[in-house]
Amino acid sequence: MTYSELSDQIFQKQSYLCVGLDTDPRKLPSHLRTETDPVFTFNKAIIDATADLAVAYKPNIAFYEAQGPAGWESLQKTLDYIPENCFTIADAKRGDIGNTSDLYARTFFDLTAAGLSFDSVTVAPYMGSDSVLPFLAYDGKWVILLALTSNPGSADFQRQQLQRGPLGHQALFEAVIRTAQTWATPDQLMFVVGATQTNELEQIRKLAPDNFLLVPGVGAQGGSLDDVSRLGLTKSGGLLVNASRSILYASSGTDFAERAKDEAKQLQQEMAQHLSSIR
Numbered sequence: 001m002t003y004s005e006l007s008d009q010i011f012q013k014q015s016y017l018c019v020g021l022d023t024d025p026r027k028l029p030s031h032l033r034t035e036t037d038p039v040f041t042f043n044k045a046i047i048d049a050t051a052d053l054a055v056a057y058k059p060n061i062a063f064y065e066a067q068g069p070a071g072w073e074s075l076q077k078t079l080d081y082i083p084e085n086c087f088t089i090a091d092a093k094r095g096d097i098g099n100t101s102d103l104y105a106r107t108f109f110d111l112t113a114a115g116l117s118f119d120s121v122t123v124a125p126y127m128g129s130d131s132v133l134p135f136l137a138y139d140g141k142w143v144i145l146l147a148l149t150s151n152p153g154s155a156d157f158q159r160q161q162l163q164r165g166p167l168g169h170q171a172l173f174e175a176v177i178r179t180a181q182t183w184a185t186p187d188q189l190m191f192v193v194g195a196t197q198t199n200e201l202e203q204i205r206k207l208a209p210d211n212f213l214l215v216p217g218v219g220a221q222g223g224s225l226d227d228v229s230r231l232g233l234t235k236s237g238g239l240l241v242n243a244s245r246s247i248l249y250a251s252s253g254t255d256f257a258e259r260a261k262d263e264a265k266q267l268q269q270e271m272a273q274h275l276s277s278i279r
Contacts, residue, residue, distance in 0.1 A: 001087050001119050002140070003187035003236070006212070009055045009085055010237035014272035017264060018056035018089065018214065019046065020244030021078060022063050027249055029256050039067070039074040042256075044081055046248060049261040053268040056240050057082050058089035058214075076115045087240070088119045089144060089214070095124035095131045102134040109138045120144050122192060122214075125176050129183055136184050143189055145180050148173040148204065150194025150217035173200075177207045186210040193232075195223020195241070201231040210234070216242040218267075225267065229274035237275070243267060 001009075010016050023039050032038040047057065059078060064071035082088055094104040104121075111117040120142035123132055135143045148154060160172045170178075177191060186208075193204055195217030204213070213232055217223035218241050225241060232239045243263070250259035 007236040015268040017054045018240040018242040021059040022244045043078045045257040049257040050264040053264040056087035061092040090118040090121040098130040105135045147191040150196045198227040
């Protein structure tokens, strides 16, 4: 999916909602557990309930890898089921030396390799350019680079102040954003910025005025959709705001899909109000 296609979807659906498919078999409604593939059955119902409200879906790969071959099969079927007009994110947080990153990129982008063809993959930048560039070698695919995440431990490294270079003092996450923009243009590069990091979001938007930001942490983690929207939206949309647990586990009963739709609808309606202020 191209930059303009993603932007068009945001304004057509009046939404920048990304549904995180962090599907834990231990949390599935009990009536699904006798299904042949309960994870896919659950995901299918969630997608059916939210596809008109969401512009993106983000399976967290760990939830599928932990199930072994059966989990990989669930992931493949889920990816195949997501509508073509929705942006797909492999939340894998990969990043290693060049030849290893090349294989990771092949895993998630080359359909003939592992049976997957995501639009994007999340990547850790700690090992530098040669760990990221293999993902950028695929035309039409995106890298979503970790910048300033929402977890408490993000302060351990991401906020560390660097003292070298012509820009003087800058935090590590700022250096990541500045440097990564020399590797790719905004039509292939996004950044992960946690919804709980709104104090820095205004500065991040100045550093990356045209890049999309993937923003987890709204909902169960307590991030403010109002603050994220006010500080992060651009004329192209510019945001994918992820919600996972608040949608997936809105109910543990037979009405789980209906309740998921209600949660997604509430977020979409708030997003529509914010979008109306920029166009």
